[in-house]
Amino acid sequence: MDFDNTDRTELSQLGEFGLIKHLTQHIELNQESSVKGVGDDAAVIDNKDLQTVVTTDMLVEGVHFDLTYVPLKHLGYKSIVVNLSDVYAMNATPKQVVVSFALSSRFSLEAVEELYAGMLLACKKYNVDIVGGDTTSSLSGLVISITAIGTAKKEDLVYRDGAKESNLLCVSGDLGGAYMGLQILEREKSVFKGNPKLQPDLDGKDYILERQLKPEARKDIIELLKNLEIKPTSMIDISDGLSSEILHLCTQSNVGVELYEEKIPIDPLTYDTAREFNLDPTMCTLSGGEDYELLFTIDIGDYNKIKNLPDFSVIGHITNIAKGQLMVAKSGSVHELKAQGWNPLLKK
């Protein structure tokens, strides 16, 4: 093969988003039914009656999960949920999934059953059908690839590119918990490696461990917004960290933003655990990722409908692009927002 000898550009130089941008720059959409291609939470296909929404995610052992502390059933559950979250982020309803995995011979049938049981459990909870897939072997670790398919009326779909000046920037739930859960699991893994007789110390950390191991997709938020008769102007799910997701909305909507640090919702357990690890809790929300909350913008006229609801936080507002993407810190100082979300291409 010549691919080791030619002029070589390392993938880590580009990062995941750089690579995707580079590869997809020459894609043309020729099918009339291809409404939306690469670049949102999901693709959109026109079926005249309903729009079909399609999204896919690949999870790789050693990169996205560590089987030394992630139970297979949880992994199966999470692998479905992260895909459904992308469908909800389009303001659509997931209906079907196709599920593929590659397994090495170290996995027994019983292990695969655990994984699959978790997938079925998630599908049952979200009322989604498994309609197909592929099962094959791998030479080393486990690879899971899932494609979720959903539907929405054309007029209900919410893209990333609709944020407008003076819109409010909102987020559901609280942030940073999944990241702190991961820190706990990583710490206990290294403690265990040092002394296998020690029992893991997970006491009182249930909430953040669950945020990491068994996240939920915010189906309830989509339903709540519908009941409130709020259609967000733009929306994205938080898989990579708040700052990265805000910048996606701003870039695609061609707007600026002012984010208020003091408004970012952080659970007390997340906050205290971050302090325990000598981490800045705000940084954990900006860069941590995997919270699978929904980040969205709404018209300022909708503010009254949500202002007293505990599930929502207004964390900023959209500005003119010329003002840039800024975070106003608790101290009052102003910082440029930078994407420091997790880059899967930097892990090797």
Add this chain to the structure above:
Amino acid sequence: MDFDNTDRTELSQLGEFGLIKHLTQHIELNQESSVKGVGDDAAVIDNKDLQTVVTTDMLVEGVHFDLTYVPLKHLGYKSIVVNLSDVYAMNATPKQVVVSFALSSRFSLEAVEELYAGMLLACKKYNVDIVGGDTTSSLSGLVISITAIGTAKKEDLVYRDGAKESNLLCVSGDLGGAYMGLQILEREKSVFKGNPKLQPDLDGKDYILERQLKPEARKDIIELLKNLEIKPTSMIDISDGLSSEILHLCTQSNVGVELYEEKIPIDPLTYDTAREFNLDPTMCTLSGGEDYELLFTIDIGDYNKIKNLPDFSVIGHITNIAKGQLMVAKSGSVHELKAQGWNPLLKK
């Protein structure tokens, strides 16, 4: 993790189809729009106006392909084609694909560009749009997962379960070539390992090498059948080998079959190369796989429409289930058909 300690059933005991059957036995379809789930070439989703067809395939380095002799551009091309083939096998038209891959750090941007260029080339040829995907890293080899989406009118869809007694069993093109192309590539690889100065001897083997490295999906056959006003009663694409695919049609249609060895179409180059390798050419067609031809059954009344067409071979006929699944050998002896197709779970 407990999955190494519990009662252990090896996946290789079940094989791919056994595993899929075992895992999917408890799936219930709850969505009204889920017309067809696991068990055909593709799933079918009802969109009222058109039916949406969805299929997915995962390709793993070291299991499905060997980068020492498969050029990345060809691999990209083939990875798209094998998915489109499944859509055509439903008598549907592929329209969109989503494309995911996991890459280790040994891949440079230039290598990924080659892979992607092959994918784009296939998409252009078959007029299919890439509308999404996921790109991530792997710790070892390359993993590609593709989901293809197509459409068909409800009345045009062809499933695996419609074969009826006295139907004719037909196949497009010729068989066994992809398998013999693989044998050539494997032989040259071992020669090269023994003496890296030797140049590969691929002279005159173009056709079968192309069958292996750059297969095409039989879009033309679907169009031809439409022009001939023939709707097959059942159909499947040949990815695993003729015997395995015939048995899929028979099992799902609850019928028997009589296959005539002498009618199986084999290209002279395939035949001669099989002999060169001391292989039985018929066995190469029955068990070889990766030909991506279409295997289908038609009403006997349609025979006159196809009898003189070079693209089709009538290779047998459907019988009552009580008669079993049989092959009549050239010698006149009768054998039970057995699935000896390639089992990806036996490779480790």
